[in-house]
Amino acid sequence: MFLILFSLSFFILSCHGAYFSQFSMREPDRDPCYDSSGRPIRCVPDFINAAFGKPVIASSTCGMNGLSK
Known part of the structure; x- marks a missing residue:
């Protein structure tokens, strides 16, 4: 029983550490x-036209047939 509890505790602590190590807690070097x-x-910030060259689909029937995907 002790071995199971010890193994489970070790597993939980190792997962907790691995999850939080993904996030840096230090401040950035310089704020622009x-x-x-x-x-x-x-x-x-620099302007980026994210819609440039993308197809545009428009209609005058917005909302007439309920929700759409």
């Missing part, structure tokens, strides 16, 4: 929205 003295600066 703040200067070196910690003051906020203008922070505008």
Whole structure:
């Protein structure tokens, strides 16, 4: 019985450690929205047109036949 409880405890602790090791808890080296003295600066990310070149499907019947996929 002791061996089963010990094995189960060891398994749970090893899974817990493996799960949380995926996430870094340290702060990033530099935040692009703040200067070196910690003051906020203008922070505008680069625009990426994710819809460029994608087909567009449109109709004037939105919602007339209920929900669709």
